[in-house]
Amino acid sequence: MTVSRAFRQDTSVGKKTRDKILRIAENLGYVFDSTASNLRSQRTGFVAVTIPSLNNANFADTVRGLNETLLEYGLQILLGYTNYKVENEEHLIEQLLRRRPEAIVVTGGRHTRRARRLLENAGIPVVETWDIPQDPIGHIVGFSNADAMSQMVEHLHDVGARRPTFIGGDDNGDTRGADRRQGFVAAAQALGLDYHLLSLGAPPVSMREGARAMGEILDAQDGTDAVVCVSDLAAFGALSECQRRGVKVPEDMLIAGFGAFDISDISTPAISTIDAHAYEIGATSGALLAGLLRGDPPIPNTPTITRLSPALKVARSTSAKM
Amino acid sequence: MTVSRAFRQDTSVGKKTRDKILRIAENLGYVFDSTASNLRSQRTGFVAVTIPSLNNANFADTVRGLNETLLEYGLQILLGYTNYKVENEEHLIEQLLRRRPEAIVVTGGRHTRRARRLLENAGIPVVETWDIPQDPIGHIVGFSNADAMSQMVEHLHDVGARRPTFIGGDDNGDTRGADRRQGFVAAAQALGLDYHLLSLGAPPVSMREGARAMGEILDAQDGTDAVVCVSDLAAFGALSECQRRGVKVPEDMLIAGFGAFDISDISTPAISTIDAHAYEIGATSGALLAGLLRGDPPIPNTPTITRLSPALKVARSTSAKM
DNA sequence: GTGAAAGCGCTAACAA
DNA sequence: TTGTTAGCGCTTTCAC
Numbered sequence: 001m002t003v004s005r006a007f008r009q010d011t012s013v014g015k016k017t018r019d020k021i022l023r024i025a026e027n028l029g030y031v032f033d034s035t036a037s038n039l040r041s042q043r044t045g046f047v048a049v050t051i052p053s054l055n056n057a058n059f060a061d062t063v064r065g066l067n068e069t070l071l072e073y074g075l076q077i078l079l080g081y082t083n084y085k086v087e088n089e090e091h092l093i094e095q096l097l098r099r100r101p102e103a104i105v106v107t108g109g110r111h112t113r114r115a116r117r118l119l120e121n122a123g124i125p126v127v128e129t130w131d132i133p134q135d136p137i138g139h140i141v142g143f144s145n146a147d148a149m150s151q152m153v154e155h156l157h158d159v160g161a162r163r164p165t166f167i168g169g170d171d172n173g174d175t176r177g178a179d180r181r182q183g184f185v186a187a188a189q190a191l192g193l194d195y196h197l198l199s200l201g202a203p204p205v206s207m208r209e210g211a212r213a214m215g216e217i218l219d220a221q222d223g224t225d226a227v228v229c230v231s232d233l234a235a236f237g238a239l240s241e242c243q244r245r246g247v248k249v250p251e252d253m254l255i256a257g258f259g260a261f262d263i264s265d266i267s268t269p270a271i272s273t274i275d276a277h278a279y280e281i282g283a284t285s286g287a288l289l290a291g292l293l294r295g296d297p298p299i300p301n302t303p304t305i306t307r308l309s310p311a312l313k314v315a316r317s318t319s320a321k322m
Numbered sequence: 323m324t325v326s327r328a329f330r331q332d333t334s335v336g337k338k339t340r341d342k343i344l345r346i347a348e349n350l351g352y353v354f355d356s357t358a359s360n361l362r363s364q365r366t367g368f369v370a371v372t373i374p375s376l377n378n379a380n381f382a383d384t385v386r387g388l389n390e391t392l393l394e395y396g397l398q399i400l401l402g403y404t405n406y407k408v409e410n411e412e413h414l415i416e417q418l419l420r421r422r423p424e425a426i427v428v429t430g431g432r433h434t435r436r437a438r439r440l441l442e443n444a445g446i447p448v449v450e451t452w453d454i455p456q457d458p459i460g461h462i463v464g465f466s467n468a469d470a471m472s473q474m475v476e477h478l479h480d481v482g483a484r485r486p487t488f489i490g491g492d493d494n495g496d497t498r499g500a501d502r503r504q505g506f507v508a509a510a511q512a513l514g515l516d517y518h519l520l521s522l523g524a525p526p527v528s529m530r531e532g533a534r535a536m537g538e539i540l541d542a543q544d545g546t547d548a549v550v551c552v553s554d555l556a557a558f559g560a561l562s563e564c565q566r567r568g569v570k571v572p573e574d575m576l577i578a579g580f581g582a583f584d585i586s587d588i589s590t591p592a593i594s595t596i597d598a599h600a601y602e603i604g605a606t607s608g609a610l611l612a613g614l615l616r617g618d619p620p621i622p623n624t625p626t627i628t629r630l631s632p633a634l635k636v637a638r639s640t641s642a643k644m
Numbered sequence: 645g646t647g648a649a650a651g652c653g654c655t656a657a658c659a660a
Numbered sequence: 661t662t663g664t665t666a667g668c669g670c671t672t673t674c675a676c
Binding site: 029031033035038054061064067076078079080081094095118121122206208211233266268 | 376382385398417419565
């Protein structure tokens with residue numbers, strides 16, 4: 001009936017009729033039932049999103065960026081998190097696809113075989129973020145974690161580091177962390193540095209783990225003069241441990257992080273980091289999808305690659321030794 | 323047909339038949355369409371959740387607690403954030419209710435009149451969290467922000483504070499912040515302390531704002547000997563500013579936060595805080611809803627009040643002056 | 645600008 | 661254990 005039209009924007013209904021309908025509906029306490037609408041129109045207005053963790057300001061920023069862009073197009077995020085486990089991701093993707101999202105945004109480029117197949121066969125736009133996968137499923141909005149980390153190692157070399165240690169988590173499930181470690185190793189080797197690697201168990205590697213790692217390093221007295229952390233949270237933990245023990249940063253130890261978390265520029269000293277532009281990853285993905293799903297004329301669905309350039313942010317924690 | 327039954331847990335289908343159906347479905351790339359199921363069965367499996375901000379470890383923990391409990395009951399969270407604005411909340415609630423969630427969990431007890439009406443008329447269980455509203459809509463899982471803060475002020479008084487300053491944001495939209503301020507004032511007055519209030523604009527009040535506030539306090543030289551912050555993030559910012567200026571904590575300045583964020587016990591010195599049990603708020607709400615929605619026998623839907631007791635965590639940042 | 649008929653893909657209820 | 665019928669509340673299509 002006309003009521004249906006009145007509840008939509010574009011359709012042709014007499015202004016008076018519409019106002020009357022909406023007023024009566026409000027009084028009746030009627031709430032539009034989108035489940036029926038979704039079924040009939042075959043559009044849910046959902047964009048499914050998977051992130052490793054809710055409790056991470058970087059991914060939260062990406063979701064914010066996505067949400068703010070999608071909101072204008074009447075698209076709503078259906079969010080799930082994987083706890084950095086690809087098996088969880090598979091199950092999550094399966095559940096999300098049942099809800100018939102119009103697109104899906106996943107974090108990272110590594111998936112179980114079945115998850116991959118589900119994504120490929122879903123018949124909706126797929127965006128992989130925070131990474132540049134070798135073998136992309138659909139669109140990409142990401143950056144090279146390895147290159148970004150290499151850049152940091154080069155910077156550390158420039159300011160006098162000769163024996164850097166990398167602090168990160170296990171590789172399982174956290175490809176971004178693994179890529180960062182790999183970038184660290186590649187650069188350290190290229191520069192002929194005597195480097196170390198310290199692994200701290202399953203991600204997320206947080207403040208406490210960073211502190212613990214720094215404790216181990218200082219106990220070992222292995223000559224480490226710089227510490228490169230998989231994230232700013234670990235870096236802050238490491239910094240904190242140094243301060244607890246009276247080790248001066250940057251004089252006696254250089255510390256670098258990743259992610260440009262708030263803590264990196266409020267801590268004393270501020271921590272050098274890589275700004276991966278988390279918000280932009282979301283905003284860019286959102287704009288891409290909005291164009292694909294709501295665009296007039298519809299943009300052809302050929303996979304795009306948006307390669308963002310992380311920014312090296314140098315701060316006091318890696319100031320030149322002299 | 324039998325296929326429908328095969329995709330559910332409980333129903334009676336021959337084991338062989340079910341396996342065969344599921345196998346064939348997998349090969350065909352069939353994905354169950356829950357939009358149709360939702361419409362017909364009038365159950366979506368959604369629980370709508372609104373939080374002020376994604377970018378806050380406290381609310382993220384609450385959502386985790388909710389999710390982990392609800393997951394077992396086949397319920398999925400439909401998450402939205404309000405940016406601490408009740409007008410946004412109203413719009414968000416309206417959008418979420420269109421999706422026909424089976425329950426809704428909101429943060430706080432203050433809502434626009436229309437949002438209230440929407441919640442009351444939704445015909446589903448409503449849970450208000452992180453607060454003990456005067457005039458509850460449905461269930462409550464929360465605590466008194468004011469009492470918790472009063473407890474902190476009493477502790478500060480015990481360790482020698484005589485002129486505490488409260489650092490928080492504007493009251494608009496952030497009732498929890500406002501309640502904490504009120505608890506601060508109440509306790510300070512009861513103890514006869516000479517207190518100050520510093521307001522920093524719209525929430526969220528984060529690290530940077532905390533640092534700025536501490537800067538103002540130190541510049542003013544108003545005799546402030548203790549700073550009580552609306553959250554640990556602000557408290558850490560304040561601590562950081564002290565360190566930058568060579569003001570010793572706790573010797574020259576006591577600092578207290580709220581929320582038991584990671585930073586509070588990794589910073590040097592560790593920051594005294596209130597653990598509001600964010601995760602438990604979510605887990606408790608989830609268990610309550612699971613019981614209501616999936617419980618056998620169904621629990622009568624009389625509003626419950628679960629009052630949690632925040633824990634005062636004393637750390638070095640408020641150690642006795644002597 | 646408005647109405648009538650058909651149907652989206654499931655599941656409830658009943659029958660076999 | 662399996663099949664049949666009807667219908668969830670919208671939107672699409674077409675007629676007026």
